[in-house]
Amino acid sequence: MMVVEESKKRGIESCLVSQESRTTMLNFEFNRLKNIQDSEDVNHAVQVIRDGRLGLFTTTEADLTADFLDRAIELSQFGPAVDYHFPDPEDPGAPLIFDPRVRDMSLDTMMTLGEELIDFAKSLDPAANGSARIIKIHTKKSVQNSRGLSSSWEKTEFSVVLAVDFVEGQNLLQVSDFCTSTHLEYDLEGLKAQVKRDFDLARKNVPLSPGTYPVLFTPGAFMDLIMPILACLDGKAVVRQVSPLKGRLGESIFSPLLTIVEDGILDKGTGSNLYDDQGVRCRRTFLVEKGILREYLLDLETACKLGRKPTGTGKISRIAPNNLLVLPQDLSWKDMLKGIKRGVIIKDTMGAWAGNPYSGQVTGNIALGFLVEDGEPVGRVKDCMFSVNVFKHLKDNLVSLSRETKYTYGNALLPYALVDGVSIAAKT
Amino acid sequence: MSKTIKDRILEALRNSSAEYCEIRVEESEDTSVSFRGKDIDRVSQTVSVGGNVRALKDGGWGFVSFNRLEDLPRKVEEACAQARLLGEKLKKEIKLYPVDPVEDDVPGEFKKPAFSVPLRDKVKILEDYNRLILESPEITSSFVSYSDKHSHIYFANTDGTYIHQEKMDLSGVLTAIASRDNLSTQDRVTFGSNSDFDVILGLEDRVREAARIAREALYAPVIEAGEYTVILDPDMAGLFVHEAFGHLSEADSLDEDERMKELLKIGTRYGTEELDIYDSGIEGGNRGESRYDDEGVPMQKTYLIKGGVIVGHLHSRESAWKMGEKPTGNARAISYRFPPIVRMRTTCIAPGKHSFDEMLKGISLGVYVKGGYGGQTNGEMFTFAASRAYMIRNGAVAELVRDVNLTGNVFTTLQNIDMIGNDFTYKNSAGGCGKGWQSPLPVAQGSPHIRIQKVVIGGDRR
Structure with a gap:
């Protein structure tokens, strides 16, 4: 003291x-x-x-x-x-x-x-x-x-x-x-x-032609799609006017299926705390509710500049969620899979974090992914890349979210996500 | 102060009950300055003091780290007790490759130490760059960031080695951000050094160019997904060799895996006659280079591929013993909080004989990639994101495209390098390498332009 x-x-x-x-x-x-x-x-x-x-x-x-x-x-x-x-x-x-x-x-x-x-x-x-x-x-x-x-x-x-x-x-x-x-x-x-x-x-490799496919992202891979949204929700990016979400509170940005919550007081959440690093009480804040932008991630400085309340997400010299939740829906992921005639499961990615988050473009190698035929995974796909734009695909192409959720890196608790029309590049 | 620490370390080591024991103590001071948009975002300093003890007994390693130096004797006991506990379970013979004990004091040989520059001057230099970025047309924001670190590292082990090294590291990034409607694009200049603060000076032209590219990218299309012939500039080629082959050469991922050893066996061909790849801790001036690694082994230059054929691996003392090869000075830790593991330093593709114009010839549709945001590998496949990319059409560099992310299979891509340029340069950038939860570790790369056939690039489908 x-x-x-x-x-x-x-x-x-x-x-x-x-x-x-x-x-x-x-x-x-x-x-x-x-x-x-x-x-x-x-x-x-x-x-x-x-x-x-x-x-x-x-x-x-x-x-x-x-x-x-x-x-x-x-x-x-x-x-x-x-x-x-x-x-x-x-x-x-x-x-x-x-x-x-x-x-x-x-x-x-x-x-x-x-x-x-x-x-x-x-x-x-x-x-x-x-x-x-x-x-x-x-x-x-x-x-x-x-x-x-x-x-x-x-x-x-x-x-x-x-x-x-x-x-x-x-x-x-x-x-x-x-x-x-x-x-x-x-x-x-x-x-x-x-x-x-x-x-x-994964012991059996199967070929995959370039094209667009429905893709079931596991919670870990789905986090790659949420990362640029987080970057755009960051109060510092909003204040600096580089976030495409600036000035759009109350606007419908994403599919009504998508609700994103920052929860700093989640029971058993590894990111939970009593206060953030600026002494602001941690709390639960809806960032995106049924596709509508509700709030940014704010520390004392950005809350003051935007005339809003801090969200208890101020870390030393940066803003970050404590626990990030994408709220689940009703279907089981296995039922989501059954509905795929010919598509891909993406489980692990590589390099999807690199690039410009404010463009919303996410492109990464499919480090571990499976071809799906008639609702069943049939083998591993390799040497290919997926590409989505989260502002387009999570608005128009988000088909469903699972009822099961799982922790991914960065204290995030996410469901499986089925996204249609995902571009996949592969060796021809 | 150093004598006090030396005495403490050597005295504590005498209590070791393990086959091998080492102590590493670090004192460091860091400075960070950043601007976001027109405002200064951060000015901070950090003083760190801490250390660790690593002990080996019957094949089991114990490792403890701490902040209170007065705890050192107790920490030696704890590390040895852990090693003993593991050793009793494992009963496995693990040795460290013998190296001659050395006693050395290595004061920093800095061209211009960052810590000699007043904070006021650092802030002023960055403020000027930030203003230059923001004055550029259609630039709406910026991110200008600088950090430096000055450290003293004290290392001793039960083989009789005692080394004190003074080190410095600095790096930074100058990012221009352009926005139009709901699209933001960016381009950046990065810099870094282990010895010369002045690498931060004279970057004005590059900053103006970054601002121009960020602006032009607003109007550039997302690249069309496909398989292309690609020319990588030296920055990107350096990132490529780090991700695509450097990590695979780190012997701690091979030394107990017979199939991986077979895959990376000395004498195996993975490239054309023109391809030479090496990793070095002694090039001079690059981030991550120093006299000794974190096991007290002298750093050196190690060829990994010569004439397209594997000729070496990167080693710690443990991996060298296991594979019957010599240590290469690649055992590095990000800080006293972690044990050393096998890491790269400055990883390079040696210059070849081709000019850039020769590379362009014969490409009807390709991509020219300049600079990278970062990359990743899982051993078999690699990926990296370009900061700038242009289409190549009919043998000439054409329009700018954006959001370019490349991938490939490590083994086939090395075989697909069909031209190596004659314009070698080093690349020191901000950030660093990540492995085993230790990130970012300062590293550097070096390469000329290279040309690769059949590279998969993700993007839109039209």
Whole structure:
């Protein structure tokens, strides 16, 4: 608290975010336990507003001193001009984000889990190479500001990751899946079943002609289509007028099937928190509701510039969702698949993140995808690229979303998505 | 200060109960400055202090990282205990390829250190570039970003090596963004160095050109999907060799996989006689290069392909021992929070004999790709996004096209390189390489123009 108290004495607004975490990770490679990694991390971020300018200094030094406040104040002379103030304290939500069973999980238990996954990988084929990661994280975080906010909380994360590599001639295959939660909850059997399904199916390559196809994007691949939307919802892009979504609140932009929610207080959501890194209470915000643009992702600065309320998504020097949800619909993904006469399942992509997000164009290699004929996947497609424009395809070509959802990278919980008219380039 | 750290490290190492133990401690200071549109977006500094201990026993590795240096003796015990625990389970013989112990103090040999430049001057330089971008016609916004890092790294191991290295790294990106209706397009200039702040100077013409391209891209069509003959400029060719072959040469993904070893066996042909590929930590001035890697092994220049045939791999001490080859100084970690793994440094295609005009000849319909936003590989396939691309029609560079993303099979694409240019240049850009959750690691590339047949490009269908 010394930093905040000292800043108040000097009549300077401040916000201090401190985080101490311990990560224990067991890595299995080449079908065996490779190493144990145990990391203790300390981070402090001192933010000050002096003479209307923001100063930011961060450090991993464990013991905070007034020197760090001086460094932040010194930096404020060059920092951005800001019109906002750090917020008054507000009562936070109470998401379930701490599970002592994760914190207390023993290395032996983690090893047993990993060994089970590796045994499973070996059972797929004697030549298969299994990799697994068992990860637990215990974090203590606190946010204090000069307006009287002082809050601290604990959080845990537990993840299980399995990848299976298989080489046949110049045919390289990798299938993978993972489970993640703030709690000790994982569906190992479901994970194994998914990996086995993909592994068995991917052993057979089938040709695919260039053309346009209906594509069933799995939740992980669907995230590639959501990423440019996120970039365009970012308050900084809106303020800078580079987002095509600028000035369009209340407008119908996407299919009525599409509802996108930022949920900073989702129970067991690995991105949930009590406050963001500017001391704003985390909350639940509809960004897109039945295709209509409702809100942007806003920190203190962009909310102030746009005359709106912050969404609790301010990170240190950037804006990012805490947990991003695309709300599910009624169909099961298997029923969605049955309706495809001739199409493609895209499970993993490569390089779809690269490019200009504000154009909405997403083009990527189909790293793991399957040809579908008469509602059944018949084999792996390779050496081809898909291309969609999210502003067109998620408005006019979004056929359905599944009722099942799954976590993908970036704390996103997404359904499967069936999109029609996807351009696929392939060797002729 | 350094002596204190050295004493602490060497004293703590004496408590090791493992076959092998190493300690790496880093002190660093980072500066970041960015502009978005007309406003300054960020000015921040970070002071980091931390370290790690890595221990090996009976084939099991223990690794702990920490921020409190006073915890060092306890951390050595923890890492050794972890290694012992794993070793008891594994009972596997894993050795590190022997290297001569070395005691060395490597002060930074910087042409112009970034940390000697006042923050006020850095902000001013970036502000000027930002203004230049925003003054350009039809440019509606910008993203100008710069960061530098100055670090001292202390490394010691139970083989008797103790090394102190002073390092610096800087990189930046100057992006012009044009908008019309609901379309935004962009182009950018990137820079980077491990020794010279002045690489940030004199970029005005390139910035103006980036602003022009961003503007022209507003009116450019999305490329039509298909299979094309492609010419890559040196920037993009460098990215290509990094993604398409560099990662495949990292021996920690081969050393316990007999099928992968067979696929990448020394003597296997993957290109024409003209194709030479190497990775080097000693070219001079490039991001990611230094005297020693993060296992204390001297960096060197390592040929991966000569005359189209595989002649080498990139190694850590562990992968070198496993494959019976020599360590190459490629064990690198992004920070003290991670153990070193096999990573590239400056990865290059050596110059060939062809001029750009020779490459254009005979292409009736193709694509000329200049610069890349980034790429990715899964070993077998690679992909990368172009920052600029032009159609080639009847042997001449024609109209600009946008949203160009290329893909290919690593093995067949290397065989499909049919011309290598004579105009080699290095590329140091912002960002870096990602692998095993360690990203972005500073790396660089070098290449001349290259021509490749039958590259698949995603895009619209007409």
